[in-house]
Structure formats: C-alpha cells, structure tokens
Amino acid sequence: MSYPDAFSLKGKVALVTGASYGIGFALASALAEAGATIAFNDVNEEFLAKGIEAYKAAGIDAKGYICDVTDEPGVQKLVADIEKDLGPVDILINNAGIIRRTPMHEMDVKDFRQVIDIDLTAPFIVAKAVIPGMIKKGGGKIINICSMMSELGRETVSAYAAAKGGLKMLTRNIASEYGSLNIQCNGLGPGYIETPQTAPLREPGHPFNAFILAKTPANRWGTTQDLKGPAVFLASPASDFVNGHVLYVDGGILAYI
Ligand code: NDP
Numbered sequence: 738m739s740y741p742d743a744f745s746l747k748g749k750v751a752l753v754t755g756a757s758y759g760i761g762f763a764l765a766s767a768l769a770e771a772g773a774t775i776a777f778n779d780v781n782e783e784f785l786a787k788g789i790e791a792y793k794a795a796g797i798d799a800k801g802y803i804c805d806v807t808d809e810p811g812v813q814k815l816v817a818d819i820e821k822d823l824g825p826v827d828i829l830i831n832n833a834g835i836i837r838r839t840p841m842h843e844m845d846v847k848d849f850r851q852v853i854d855i856d857l858t859a860p861f862i863v864a865k866a867v868i869p870g871m872i873k874k875g876g877g878k879i880i881n882i883c884s885m886m887s888e889l890g891r892e893t894v895s896a897y898a899a900a901k902g903g904l905k906m907l908t909r910n911i912a913s914e915y916g917s918l919n920i921q922c923n924g925l926g927p928g929y930i931e932t933p934q935t936a937p938l939r940e941p942g943h944p945f946n947a948f949i950l951a952k953t954p955a956n957r958w959g960t961t962q963d964l965k966g967p968a969v970f971l972a973s974p975a976s977d978f979v980n981g982h983v984l985y986v987d988g989g990i991l992a993y994i
Pocket of ligand 1: 926
C-alpha cells in the first residue's frame, strides 16, 4: 500500500464513545477527515443533541446514539443499531471516561467503583460487543483512551489510576487474544489536554497549572488537535503491525517526570 493511502479510513465505520465534545469529538472528527463514517454515543440527551449539532456545524456526517457504556444490554443494542444503520464497526475508540479527584482515604467506595465501571469495565463491554463483527469482517482496530495515569500514581486519583492502569493491561490482553484474527488493539495516552475536564486545573495561579508547565518539555498544555494524527495512525492500516502498545501524546512529560 502506498502512502498516504495507508492512513486512509475510506469505507470504514468508526464508533467513538462519549464523543459529543472534548477529546472524543476531536478524535471522531479526525477519523471523519481521514474518510471514516462516524457513530458516537453520549449518556446524556442534552449533550447528545449538542454533539449532533456540533458535528453538523463542522460539516461531519456523524450519527449520534444515546447509550450508557456501562450498560451491557444497551451497548449490545447500540452496536446492533450501528450495524443496521451504517454497517459493522471497523474501528472502536473507547473514549468515554470520568475522573474523581478525592484523597483515597476520604473516597467513598461507591465513587471508586463508578470510576472503575466507566473507565475500565465499559471499554471491556464495548470491545466485547464489537469484536464478533470484526472477526466476521476479517479484522478491526480498537483504541483505548488511556492516560499518563496508566503509568503513574498521583494524589487524589487512586480510582482513575487503577482504572487506566487496568485499561493498559486490557489493551495488551485484547492484542494478544485477537491479534491472530487481524484485530489490533492499542492505547492512546493523552498527556494534560485542554478540555472541560481539566478547565479547573488550568486556572492561572492554580499550582497544578504551574507544575504542568514546568514538567512538560513542550512547555504547554496539549490540545485536542495534538491527538488527531496519532488517533488516525492507530485506526489506519499504517499501524497494522503495531499491537498492544500505548502511544503517549504528552509533550514529553513522561520522559521527564
Ligand atoms: P470529558 O469529561 O470532557 O468527556 C468525557 C465524555 O464521556 C463525555 O461526553 C461524557 O458524557 C462521556 N461519558 C461519561 N460517562 C459516560 C457513560 N457512562 N456512558 C457514555 N458516555 C459517558 O473528558 P475528556 O474529553 O477530557 O476525556 C476523554 C477521555 O480522555 C477520557 O477517557 C479521559 O479519561 C481521557 N483523558 C483525558 C485527559 C485530559 O487531559 N483531558 C488526559 C488523559 C486522558 P456526558 O458529559 O454527557 O456525561
């Protein structure tokens, strides 16, 4: 295959979870720009409606579905509906995620479980739902949105780090379990990215903002734009021999910290 054809997603159907805005929206937009047909979901009706409008405004033909990724029957229905509407899913980006910042000794076990449920169990549920279709089609790509917390620990993010560390290992397991069936599963690990999730940390004067700027060799926060090329790479035939890895897009912070 010649270049840049190896990066083309023409004829592919991609499901990006939790993609009405933020990182998910940027990743879905990138896959669409590379030629994929986009399906996305949101758990919240109001955000879903806003997401549908946002894709329309960006000139992207994306189909939005309401679905809570922790609800297995709901996810099975989502994947069946996408198959009926657009065709079998070739590319899955497990993007939906939450973070709860609480010192571990003050964290309610209910909140810990919720983070594990959304950030770790749900990627398993959605991958499980799309893999049979990928096997039937002869291959597919699964991209799990990991985090630097897949590698590091930090105060107040015990549940998130446990979930994202687990997601890295789920990624490696899917790669080894299904690699022989031409399914590649990799992680994409954003560094600190400007999104609504990180808005409070980016306030001028916030000690974390100064810490990030000091520790990131690129000397800036990442943007959703920074994630687009790596996502297209991992979704495309260009990465067909890359399996079970996490690609960190972090401005060099993991190398330095
Ligand atoms: P946002 O909070 O901005 O977006 C997360 C999305 O996930 C929202 O659309 C949210 O929907 C959706 N979601 C949450 N729970 C569910 C659920 N149960 N079912 C379906 N959708 C759900 O996060 P970001 O864009 O910042 O992050 C996206 C991913 O990137 C996450 O996995 C996050 O952990 C990861 N990440 C982010 C970093 C950053 O710096 N921002 C750094 C490293 C990793 P709604 O709002 O409608 O509830």
